[in-house]
Amino acid sequence: MRASQDDFENAMNQVKLLKKDPGNEVKLKLYALYKQATEGPCNMPKPGVFDFINKAKWDAWNALGSLPKETARQNYVDLVSSLSSSSESSSQGKPGADREQQEYENLVVTSEDGITKIMFNRPTRKNAISTQMYQEIMLALKAASKDDSTITVVTGNGDYYSSGNDLANFTDIPPGGVEEKAKQSAIMLRDFVDTFIDFPKPLIAVVNGPAVGISVTTLGLFDAVYASDKATFHTPFSHLGLSPEGCASYTFPKIMGPAKATEMLIFGKKLTAREACAQGLVTEVFPDSTFQKEVWTRLKAYSKLPQNSMRISKQVIRKIEKEKLHAVNAEECSVLQKRWLSDECMNATMNFLSKRSKL
Numbered sequence: 001m002r003a004s005q006d007d008f009e010n011a012m013n014q015v016k017l018l019k020k021d022p023g024n025e026v027k028l029k030l031y032a033l034y035k036q037a038t039e040g041p042c043n044m045p046k047p048g049v050f051d052f053i054n055k056a057k058w059d060a061w062n063a064l065g066s067l068p069k070e071t072a073r074q075n076y077v078d079l080v081s082s083l084s085s086s087s088e089s090s091s092q093g094k095p096g097a098d099r100e101q102q103e104y105e106n107l108v109v110t111s112e113d114g115i116t117k118i119m120f121n122r123p124t125r126k127n128a129i130s131t132q133m134y135q136e137i138m139l140a141l142k143a144a145s146k147d148d149s150t151i152t153v154v155t156g157n158g159d160y161y162s163s164g165n166d167l168a169n170f171t172d173i174p175p176g177g178v179e180e181k182a183k184q185s186a187i188m189l190r191d192f193v194d195t196f197i198d199f200p201k202p203l204i205a206v207v208n209g210p211a212v213g214i215s216v217t218t219l220g221l222f223d224a225v226y227a228s229d230k231a232t233f234h235t236p237f238s239h240l241g242l243s244p245e246g247c248a249s250y251t252f253p254k255i256m257g258p259a260k261a262t263e264m265l266i267f268g269k270k271l272t273a274r275e276a277c278a279q280g281l282v283t284e285v286f287p288d289s290t291f292q293k294e295v296w297t298r299l300k301a302y303s304k305l306p307q308n309s310m311r312i313s314k315q316v317i318r319k320i321e322k323e324k325l326h327a328v329n330a331e332e333c334s335v336l337q338k339r340w341l342s343d344e345c346m347n348a349t350m351n352f353l354s355k356r357s358k359l
C-alpha cells in the first residue's frame with residue numbers, strides 16, 4: 001500500500017520525536033526524500049564548494065534523480081518507521097537512559113520562532129488524556145507561561161486532536177474507593193482548567209482532527225482556535241452520564257447563544273469545523289491539505305508581534321472574566337464529583353471499556 005499524505009505528515013512529526021540523533025547521513029537522506037516528495041527532482045543551482053552544508057544537501061537531493069514523488073514519500077515514511085522502531089528498542093535496552101532527556105511521556109513540547117508548541121502525543125489512543133497526561137499538560141503550560149516564547153500553541157499528533165478524558169482513568173481506584181477517586185479527579189480537573197484560565201500569553205489551538213469532551217470545552221478558554229476541515233467538535237456528556245466542564249457551561253452559551261450551546265452540551269450534537277466556526281467556537285477553518293502550512297505561516301508572523309503588548313492586551317480582554325471563570329470551574333467540578341458516582345456514568349464508562357459502545 002502506498003503512503004498517503006497523512007502517513008507522510010505523521011512521519012514528519014515522528015522525526016521530531018526520535019529519542020536518538022540518527023546521524024548526519026540519515027538526516028541528509030531524510031532531507032533529500034522530503035524535498036523530492038514535496039518538490040520533485042532537484043531544481044536548485046549547485047552551491048559553491050565551500051558551502052559545505054548546502055552542498056551536501058544538494059548532493060543528496062540531486063542523487064535521487066527523477067525518483068517519482070510518491071516513491072520518495074513512501075521511502076521517507078519507511079525510513080522514519082525503521083528509525084522509530086530502532087530508537088524504541090535501543091531505549092528499551094537502556095532503561096532510564098533516554099528518559100532523562102524526554103521530559104514528557106505523553107506530549108512533545110518544542111520551542112522555536114517564538115512559539116512554544118505543546119503537542120498531545122498518544123496517537124494510538126486518539127490522544128485520550130490520561131491522568132499522567134493531565135499533569136504533564138499543566139506542567140507544560142506552566143513552563144510555557146514563563147519561557148521566552150511570545151505565543152503558545154496546543155495541537156495533536158496523528159489523526160485526532162484529542163478524544164478527551166481517557167475513560168480508563170476511572171478504573172484506577174485508590175484504597176479510599178470510588179468516592180475518593182471522584183474527589184481526587186475533581187481536584188485535578190479544577191487545577192487543570194484553572195491553568196487554562198490563568199494562562200498569561202496568547203494561547204492558540206491548532207485543531208488537526210476530531211476533538212471530544214474536555215478537549216472541546218477548554219477551547220472556550222483559548223484566544224484563537226484554528227481548525228482543519230477534518231476536525232469535528234463533540235461533547236457527549238449526557239451519553240456518558242456526565243455534565244459540562246472546562247467552563248463550557250458559561251463560555252459556550254456566551255460564545256454561541258444558549259440554544260446552540262444546549263444542542264452541544266446537553267444533546268451531544270457533533271459539529272463540523274465549519275459549523276463550529278459559524279457558532280464562534282472556531283476562529284477559522286482551513287482545508288486539511290494546506291492546514292499545517294497556512295496555520296504555521298500565520299502563527300510565525302503573529303509570534304513576531306511585541307511580546308509585552310500581546311500579554312497586556314490579553315490581560316485587559318480576560319481580566320473582567322477571570323473571577324467568574326474560576327467560580328464556574330469550581331461549581332462544574334463539584335457537580336461532576338457527584339456525577340462520576342452515578343449509575344448513568346458508571347454504566348456508560350463500563351460499556352465503553354468493555355467495547356460495547358463508542359460515540
Ligand SMILES: CCCCC/C=C/C(=O)SCCNC(=O)CCNC(=O)[C@H](O)C(C)(C)COP(=O)(O)OP(=O)(O)OC[C@H]1O[C@@H](n2cnc3c(N)ncnc32)[C@H](O)[C@@H]1OP(=O)(O)O
Pocket residue numbers: 124125126128129163164165166167168169185188189212213214215236237240245352357358359
Ligand atoms: C478526570 C477529569 C475528567 C474530565 C471530564 C472529561 C470528560 C470528557 O472528556 S468526556 C469525553 C470522553 N471521551 C470519549 O467518550 C471518547 C471515547 N472514544 C470513542 O468513542 C472512540 O474511541 C472514538 C470515537 C474517539 C474513536 O473511534 P475509532 O476511530 O473507531 O478509534 P478506536 O476507538 O479504535 O480508538 C483507538 C484506541 O484508542 C482508545 N481510545 C480512544 N479514545 C479513548 C478514550 N477517550 N478513553 C480511553 N480509550 C480511548 C480506543 O478504545 C482504542 O483502543 P483499543 O481498542 O485498545 O485499540
